[in-house]
Amino acid sequence: MLALDIDPIALKAARINVRRNRVWRTVRLSSSRLGTVRDSFHIVVANLTAETIVGLALLLPRRVAAGGFLILSGILRPKTDAILRCFTPQRFALLRQATHAEWTTLLLKKRG
8 A cells, every 4th residue: 555645744643653553564655746656556545625636637547547446535515526527427437425514525436
């Protein structure tokens, strides 16, 4: 598992959690940018603002393997439609949309 974050404070917290949960052998933390990652993954999770997700709309699909899943969260409810327009219907199918208070999470499956 590869976990990316460009925020040093978030990475420090992630390191603590990786140690606390004893998953250091399976979780690799990195401050690399998404554009430098060359692998594709069966599951990609992006907990980011809607604006950041839109900015990564070309890169995120490249990291999701064919038939894989993209989970997008951290989306304010009024911005959900803009996110969906970036990813569906051509590249991904919407499998589930969950809303809690003002936040939305999307579960998408890559076509192909």
